[in-house]
Amino acid sequence: MATSVGTTPGGTTPAGMTPAGTTPESENGAEFREHERILSPDFLSVAQITEMLAEDADGVQRKLEKFLNLKNLHTCLKEAILLDYYVSGFLWARGMDFSIIQYSKFMTLLDMLLHNLRTLHMSLEESLKWLGEVMAEIGPSYSQRNEEWNIFDIKQANAIVDYLKVSLFQHYKLYEFLFYSTREEIVIGSEQVIEVVKSVGHPFPDPLEEGMAFDIYSTFVEPPPTLDMEMKGLHQEQGSEESHPDASISETDPLVGFTIEDIKSVLGQVIDDILIGIQTEINEKLQIQEEAFNARIEKLKKA
Template identity: 85%
Template sequence: MGTTPGGTSPAGTTPEVERDAEFQEHEKILSPDFLSVAQITDLQAEDAGGVQEKLGTFLNFKNLQTCLKDAILLDYYASGFLWARGMDFSIIQYSKFMTLLDMLLHNLRTLHMSLEGNIKWLGEVMAEIGPTHSQKSEEWNIFDVKQANAIIDYLKISLFQHYKLYEFLFYSTREEIVIGTEAVRRSCFLTFRLLFLLGFAT
């Protein structure tokens, strides 16, 4: 077996090319496109009801009165934003956190990622945007140790604890549209919300 020439990788790429590829990969991690700076700033000025209302507009949820899925997803994002407010995040931290919430749902809904797979993905992402002792990665560090641990704890008692319910929400063979009175829709929504809140009590 021949040896790899110095200064190149086994694939024949140079260290400089590998560093460029690594930088581009980091640039893709939690791209701050989910909510704009203007939208985050606007939401910061709102109370809980205003956050939910404006997020519904920003995320183009048009069927909140009849679609249980839209109502639950809006609650997922609004609850996350309000939790982040309690953490006193900066704008960039809000941006990364909200995009993290969206990517976790994308993994579940589009990639059909298992709970174990999504937890592993989260660990890999937090290793990139969380605290590190590597000087070359300082520009990518967004959260300190306390914040990173808090984010993981929040996800444990929100999305991850109720993963099966979210899987049902996305994978159900029939459209989860509640046709009927507002009382019926509210009852179904509050049932899911109660299950979510129980996570905070455990």
């Protein structure tokens, strides 16, 4: 009669038989330890998950921003996308009414999928295969022996796969572009060079007086008055005082003592003299032109 066998890492062992040196209890312990390594260590601790469960959507975002140590959220597109990825996943899990351990494993699953994409450069097919293997370990099992290890039931496992399909796998190329493609860093700003005022003894010329306030110019830029300048100022003041009598004399009206008729007669004589000179000049020019025309006419007659 043929005996059925099962494949083991050490060779073939008849099914239902225990290898030498092992017991069913030791096999169960090894399988339990192997199961404990699935999705470990946890992405979020129990305390962190408990804190976020007491927050609304904005509070969850603030908590995850703190837990993930995202410092450049408002200027880095990559950090903003990662935060949205984890916040959306946590809020979706809240709608599924998960337990604390289910929250922990689900968030760790989200993180491991991104880790495989970012670090191991897994393709979409490889990520789907890896997800299937993980869900086979933490999802529903048909073996009665591992029933107590099941973290998600069939309905929850299907919901998780559907969520990952629309959240990550449907946009897998975009996440690949996020991690693999280099982006230009655009610096928004401008630089201005400001030249400060040089000292008085500097070889460069001083700033113009028109370019600054008078009090600043007179205090910091204008050289102090010298003795020669003070003496010139005194001479100018004395000269202005001596010129005051002449100015008072010159200020008298030169037309004092003349009547309007006298002024009109003087102006009439001046105008007549000017007009006579102009008329004489015009007559001379007309006479010259007349003689020139007569000479031309005589030439035409002779011709």
